Amino acid sequence: MNLTPKEIVEYLDKYVISQHNAKKTIALALRTRYRRMQLSPELQNDITPKNILMIGSTGVGKTEISRRLAKMMKVPFIKVEASKYTEVGFVGRDVESMIRDLVVASIAIVKAEKEEENREKIENYVLNKIVEKLIPPLAFGASESKKDDYQRLLSVMEERVLSGEMDDQIIQLEVEKIHIEFNDTNLPPEMAKVQESFSRVFSQMNKEDNKKELSVKDAKVILRNEASIKLIDSTHINAEALRRAEDGGIIFLDEIDKIAISEKSQSRNDPSKEGVQRDLLPIVEGSSVSTKYGTINTDHILFIAAGAFHLCKPSDLIPELQGRFPLRVELEALNEDTLYKILTQTTNSLLKQYEALLSVEGMKLIFEDEAIKAIAKLAHRANEIAEDIGARRLHTVIEKILEDVSFNANEYKDKEFIVTSKLVHEKLDTIVENDDLSRYIL
Ligand SMILES: Nc1ncnc2c1ncn2[C@@H]1O[C@H](COP(=O)(O)OP(=O)(O)OP(=O)(O)O)[C@@H](O)[C@H]1O
Numbered sequence: 001m002n003l004t005p006k007e008i009v010e011y012l013d014k015y016v017i018s019q020h021n022a023k024k025t026i027a028l029a030l031r032t033r034y035r036r037m038q039l040s041p042e043l044q045n046d047i048t049p050k051n052i053l054m055i056g057s058t059g060v061g062k063t064e065i066s067r068r069l070a071k072m073m074k075v076p077f078i079k080v081e082a083s084k085y086t087e088v089g090f091v092g093r094d095v096e097s098m099i100r101d102l103v104v105a106s107i108a109i110v111k112a113e114k115e116e117e118n119r120e121k122i123e124n125y126v127l128n129k130i131v132e133k134l135i136p137p138l139a140f141g142a143s144e145s146k147k148d149d150y151q152r153l154l155s156v157m158e159e160r161v162l163s164g165e166m167d168d169q170i171i172q173l174e175v176e177k178i179h180i181e182f183n184d185t186n187l188p189p190e191m192a193k194v195q196e197s198f199s200r201v202f203s204q205m206n207k208e209d210n211k212k213e214l215s216v217k218d219a220k221v222i223l224r225n226e227a228s229i230k231l232i233d234s235t236h237i238n239a240e241a242l243r244r245a246e247d248g249g250i251i252f253l254d255e256i257d258k259i260a261i262s263e264k265s266q267s268r269n270d271p272s273k274e275g276v277q278r279d280l281l282p283i284v285e286g287s288s289v290s291t292k293y294g295t296i297n298t299d300h301i302l303f304i305a306a307g308a309f310h311l312c313k314p315s316d317l318i319p320e321l322q323g324r325f326p327l328r329v330e331l332e333a334l335n336e337d338t339l340y341k342i343l344t345q346t347t348n349s350l351l352k353q354y355e356a357l358l359s360v361e362g363m364k365l366i367f368e369d370e371a372i373k374a375i376a377k378l379a380h381r382a383n384e385i386a387e388d389i390g391a392r393r394l395h396t397v398i399e400k401i402l403e404d405v406s407f408n409a410n411e412y413k414d415k416e417f418i419v420t421s422k423l424v425h426e427k428l429d430t431i432v433e434n435d436d437l438s439r440y441i442l
């Protein structure tokens with residue numbers, strides 16, 4: 001992952017319109033981490049990341065930016081909602097569990113890489129096991145010519161399994177270990193260990209009846225998993241995953257405003273919200289968290305927090321927490337022009353999605369440019385009149401316009417349907433301009 005800030009911004013531009021400041025700040029933060037990794041270990045230790053706080057009203061692209069980053073980057077990245085956590089000691093998820101989730105994400109990345117490296121070995125393992133089931137072994141002491149025949153038979157069968165020709169064939173397979181996955185990373189490591197022992201006991205108990213009838217297709221999936229466990233050393237994966245999460249991990253802490261306590265709100269001293277903020281302090285600042293896979297230090301994990309801050313301000317967070325997010329970026333509200341660009345310039349834009357969905361019914365959906373402009377204009381107007389829900393308004397507006405067409409799509413098989421600005425206005429004018437209607441319908 002050594003994209004330059006400019007390249008990162010260019011990538012984000014494909015999916016998120018405007019919000020240049022936010023993109024730039026984040027891109028820079030990511031590059032800084034790359035730069036840090038090139039330095040001497042001693043200097044590396046002293047350079048801690050500058051966490052970012054993104055502020056912007058609802059539906060302007062905060063979560064979208066993070067979602068796209070997560071897809072692009074090969075570093076461990078998780079997105080969590082601050083409002084989901086509870087103070088230590090209360091029932092619910094404590095904030096340390098987000099670090100454990102990060103480690104799990106990291107493990108998934110490293111594991112996928114290792115599996116890719118070992119792809120051939122894994123596929124061979126799968127193939128051998130399946131062919132073994134399909135062709136009974138050669139009798140002991142068979143003649144040379146029989147052996148040759150057998151070899152030929154094997155390779156024919158291998159071909160057929162590989163091509164998928166045998167996929168529906170049922171075979172009997174000893175499923176190695178009944179893997180009861182307790183994937184609750186919320187548990188502290190001591191508890192996780194207990195669970196693992198339980199799971200081991202259960203799998204022992206099930207040893208007798210773990211012969212399963214499976215189609216070859218399903219067996220491939222199960223055997224691939226088995227091969228990956230057998231052939232790839234998990235201690236190695238764990239160590240590498242911990243290291244990567246420590247040095248390159250990013251936690252996107254969404255809805256941080258939901259744990260702020262506004263001056264106006266009655267529950268001024270809401271203990272659990274403030275408790276969560278306090279619990280966050282050491283983690284954001286840097287502390288050790290023990291996980292099932294080992295201990296991880298959070299010093300260099302980058303935190304990007306985001307919130308709409310409609311009902312409160314960043315200054316309603318406890319001061320210590322505010323201080324731990326020194327970089328602030330504000331996202332702009334979306335105007336008519338940005339809404340138009342969101343519809344026309346993003347990869348897999350909403351319009352393209354609808355066109356693709358309806359093409360399944362054999363229908364060709366076409367949006368006239370004037371119609372798209374009208375959609376942007378009316379969506380913006382609806383945001384002004386009712387609540388400003390940003391680009392999410394586009395979803396509701398387009399859904400309303402296409403409701404009938406979409407319902408009757410089969411009638412348009414092999415035909416074109418052109419969305420004109422006239423249609424857009426017909427469907428929406430009365431709704432948008434009527435305050436009450438737009439509140440309930442759009
Ligand atoms: N600037 C933008 N460019 C492209 N699409 C956008 C933009 N802003 C929002 N969207 C689209 O609008 C929808 C909502 O955006 P997103 O989830 O990022 O909102 P948010 O800022 O996180 O709001 P909230 O505070 O309510 O969580 C997404 O489908 C996203 O694709």
Ligand SMILES: [Mg+2]
Nearest residue numbers: 062063064254
């Ligand atoms: Mg969001």
